[in-house]
Amino acid sequence: MSEVYAPPVQRLITELGKLPGIGNRTAQRLAFHILRVSDEDAGALAEAIREVKQRIGLCEVCFNLADGPRCRICQDERRDAGLICVVEEPGDVIPIERTHEFRGRYHVLGGAMSPIDGIDPEDLKIAELLTRVGEDVDPPVREVVLATNPTTTGEATALYIADALRERTPEIAVTRLASGLPVGADLEYADEVTLGKALVGRRAV
Amino acid sequence: MSEVYAPPVQRLITELGKLPGIGNRTAQRLAFHILRVSDEDAGALAEAIREVKQRIGLCEVCFNLADGPRCRICQDERRDAGLICVVEEPGDVIPIERTHEFRGRYHVLGGAMSPIDGIDPEDLKIAELLTRVGEDVDPPVREVVLATNPTTTGEATALYIADALRERTPEIAVTRLASGLPVGADLEYADEVTLGKALVGRRAV
Numbered sequence: 382m383s384e385v386y387a388p389p390v391q392r393l394i395t396e397l398g399k400l401p402g403i404g405n406r407t408a409q410r411l412a413f414h415i416l417r418v419s420d421e422d423a424g425a426l427a428e429a430i431r432e433v434k435q436r437i438g439l440c441e442v443c444f445n446l447a448d449g450p451r452c453r454i455c456q457d458e459r460r461d462a463g464l465i466c467v468v469e470e471p472g473d474v475i476p477i478e479r480t481h482e483f484r485g486r487y488h489v490l491g492g493a494m495s496p497i498d499g500i501d502p503e504d505l506k507i508a509e510l511l512t513r514v515g516e517d518v519d520p521p522v523r524e525v526v527l528a529t530n531p532t533t534t535g536e537a538t539a540l541y542i543a544d545a546l547r548e549r550t551p552e553i554a555v556t557r558l559a560s561g562l563p564v565g566a567d568l569e570y571a572d573e574v575t576l577g578k579a580l581v582g583r584r585a586v
Numbered sequence: 587m588s589e590v591y592a593p594p595v596q597r598l599i600t601e602l603g604k605l606p607g608i609g610n611r612t613a614q615r616l617a618f619h620i621l622r623v624s625d626e627d628a629g630a631l632a633e634a635i636r637e638v639k640q641r642i643g644l645c646e647v648c649f650n651l652a653d654g655p656r657c658r659i660c661q662d663e664r665r666d667a668g669l670i671c672v673v674e675e676p677g678d679v680i681p682i683e684r685t686h687e688f689r690g691r692y693h694v695l696g697g698a699m700s701p702i703d704g705i706d707p708e709d710l711k712i713a714e715l716l717t718r719v720g721e722d723v724d725p726p727v728r729e730v731v732l733a734t735n736p737t738t739t740g741e742a743t744a745l746y747i748a749d750a751l752r753e754r755t756p757e758i759a760v761t762r763l764a765s766g767l768p769v770g771a772d773l774e775y776a777d778e779v780t781l782g783k784a785l786v787g788r789r790a791v
Binding site: 386387388389390392393395396397399400401402403407409410411412413414415416420422423424425426427428429430431432433434436437446447448452453470471472475 | 591592593594595597598600601602604605606607608612614615616617618619620621625627628629630631632633634635636637638639641642651652653657658675676677680
């Protein structure tokens with residue numbers, strides 16, 4: 382049926398369909414929406430895409446997104462440089478910032494180790510983390526919080542980094558985000574792995 | 587938390603979030619995806635948006651999408667000009683074409699009448715339909731199929747157009763898409779309105 386769509390419409394549907402979670406039907410719906418809105422609104426979206434690719438790169442220190450050589454957090458002198466939180470993706474920085482519980486800096490790995498997908502430690506910013514942690518800076522790094530996802534690949538990555546850090550910089554504390562019940566959860570509906578972790582990690586009150 | 591995102595990233599999330607069915611979380615996910623892909627892939631999407639707005643307009647005859655003054659269907663001399671299918675949106679043409687059951691032409695209203703949303707008959711291409719149907723052309727129009735959606739607004743629009751056509755061009759047949767059970771449906775799970783329509787519209791076998 383591609384004959385029905387004029388080539389520019391088909392091209393837009395194809396490009397929209399490459400976005401994650403956007404199937405062909407949704408791509409069609411979005412394309413028709415874009416056809417309906419004003420030229421200004423559609424232009425703003427196209428321009429935002431171009432601008433983000435032109436102006437946003439990775440921070441040279443932590444590999445978070447940055448609109449210059451260093452990201453806003455690495456530029457912020459009030460953030461504790463002795464405390465580094467290791468996350469998989471730039472998008473993981475946001476939920477941690479939202480907690481207002483962390484005033485250190487970040488290190489973005491760019492993913493998690495996954496042999497099945499061909500992602501090895503060398504494909505992530507792990508060597509850069511080890512170098513950064515080992516540098517003779519003031520204040521020195523005193524703790525690395527491993528905040529990779531509580532998934533198989535995230536856990537494997539955390540274990541790998543923890544081993545490497547303990548070997549090279551044994552004086553630095555290495556911690557992992559607590560696993561347990563989400564706040565507001567119902568015990569009855571908790572999966573047994575989470576509940577098991579909550580039991581193992583129980584704390585005095 | 588807007589401070590965490592550099593302005594170009596925030597701008598992209600905002601623009602993506604304006605698309606229908608794309609909430610803030612999904613917009614973030616899409617934005618991070620766009621940040622991750624190659625400049626070429628992101629550029630192709632931006633360019634597709636610009637191109638579709640620059641090159642696609644409405645057909646001067648039927649108001650379907652067109653990359654010139656007339657759409658492909660109106661340009662196709664093999665399509666029966668005596669049979670016109672009236673639909674709400676350009677996107678409705680595609681599913682009808684997919685059936686391979688219709689070889690006539692289309693007329694795209696640009697929506698359905700909805701007083702609650704302030705959409706009156708004058709906001710749709712209804713006057714243009716009446717003019718088109720009444721024109722002294724060869725072949726003359728002999729049937730108008732009302733294929734607006736089987737919804738309150740779609741039904742109201744179909745009734746309004748049917749009345750107007752019967753008054754001005756009583757010699758032209760006006761038909762409506764059949765309502766009934768979808769093929770493959772299970773009677774047990776059919777809603778009573780659909781099942782009722784299927785009963786009323788029962789046919790000899």
